[in-house]
Amino acid sequence: MVLREVVVNSEIIEYNDISGCYILRPWAMEIWELLKEFFDAEIKKLKLKSYYFPLFITENVVQKKKDHFEGFAPEVAWVTKTGNSELEAPIAIRPTSETVMYPYFAKWIRSHRNLPLRCNQWCSVVRWECSNPIPLIRSREFLWQEGHTVFATKEESDEEVLHILELYRRIYEEFLAVPVSKGRKSEVEKFAGGLYTTSVEAFIPNTGRGIQAATSNCLGQNFAKMFEIFFEDENDPAQKKKEKNKRSLVWQNSWAYTTRSIGVMVMTHGDDKGLVLPPRVAPIQVMVIPDPLEDADMTAIKEVCETIVYTLSQAGIRADLDARENYTPEWKHSHWEMKGVPLRIEIDVKDLANKQVRVVRRDNGAKVDIPSTDLVEHVQVLLDRIQDSLFETAKQKRDACIEVVYTWDEFTAAVNDKKLILAPWCDEEEVEKDVRARTEGDLGSAKTLCAPFDQPDLVEGTVCFASGKPAKTWSFWGRSY
């Protein structure tokens, strides 16, 4: 089932009249909140502080940095009037918050005692992209967190970039059960204003496209120069000798993940019955459904169901009961399968008599009768097994798509076979641009996804698949979202 159908049928998304804008319904927001709960707790351990900066950016601020943002100008949405009166100067809606935040970082940072400054905000951003919108994957407004941190030294900055990247890997692999590759973006793909960009990259086997899952940038001192963010570093011996107020430029990072993560999960695990939710992000992990025969004692069955829901909930399992009388059990089974609920518990009079329940797994359809005595342990074991099985299955599928190539012909064949390509590369920008040009097609061109930190051996003398020059690094290539 295609993404658009799954997200609507599973009640994750409702389409809205503005193209590229979507309503996130509870089934999406509860997943987002489970991810946020984990990530926010982790960054609070790193002493990140919560901020909220304005949605609006004055034109002169955006124009002042226009050289930096010139490539993005077409995506910026502007407010030009209120009521019937034109605004004197148009106001931009934030597509990202560097230009909103950094003038204040410059104001707030005077000495090294103000450092590190660690700012995170949970908000939405607007990017009026014109390429075809895809719910959750490419929308004109999306939810994200954006972390913006400021350090006195490059070492602190480098270390945090990787710490945050590991949190993003955990979000995908431990919660969404999506395998991702950590790596470094090429000079062409990196955040233009930064020093280097690291990312976690996912891959969608069905479409054969890579997708950037989250990004963690080291900005170096580039934005410090642009926004004049200095600090007086009494510890710097050089400053002792020179004039008192010799100041140093700060080192900065910025990092984000978005509601795109939910879309990647849907595409990774969905099947022809609809959504398949990894238990750790399932708003409901177990749905209890009474399965009465005609003249069954409904009250007795319902009581048992309510006790089961209560017992599971007390154990911290997100369980619910669907005892609606206006729907048949069969309707309910397919409804909750469509919504991807990991486990279904069916109760009928036979189960009542045998003091057991029937548990059905959403991921592989397995049915098992378990005693209603040690139900909690059984259910928790099953949920953990589903979580691991979804990840392992997705990892095998993704790994089966990886193709190692050494020549141009092997490369183009692999692109057409919708593979995730691993190729030795000379790491030259011009060569990457050339590959993109030469692979242009109606399905889009191939580009670098990342140079994985986990590098295979690069045998001496290996040449770049595209240029024939000495290869410097292995890189993932492919079509992408």
Ligand SMILES: O=C1CCCN[C@@H]1CCCn1cnc2cc(F)c(Cl)cc2c1=O
């Ligand atoms: O990736 C992150 C982590 C969180 C904070 N931001 C950076 C860079 C974002 C790049 N980027 C991405 N998209 C943009 C769209 C725009 F319209 C404008 Cl004006 C700027 C940008 C832009 O800078």
Ligand SMILES: [Mg+2]
């Ligand atoms: Mg963009």
